[in-house]
Amino acid sequence: MNTQCPTCNKPTTKQYRPFCSKRCADLDLGQWLNEGYKIESEEESNLDEYEPG
């Protein structure tokens, strides 16, 4: 059973498993790091302060 690149769903290559290329590996790592740093955005609370008119 072939694995698919979690970034672009292309078939993976041995060299860059579980990704298809170094680019996808870097992308995924970047996303993972971003989520780690990401904290709930405070911008959402601003929606409540919106007053029409």
Ligand SMILES: [Zn+2]
């Ligand atoms: Zn890929």
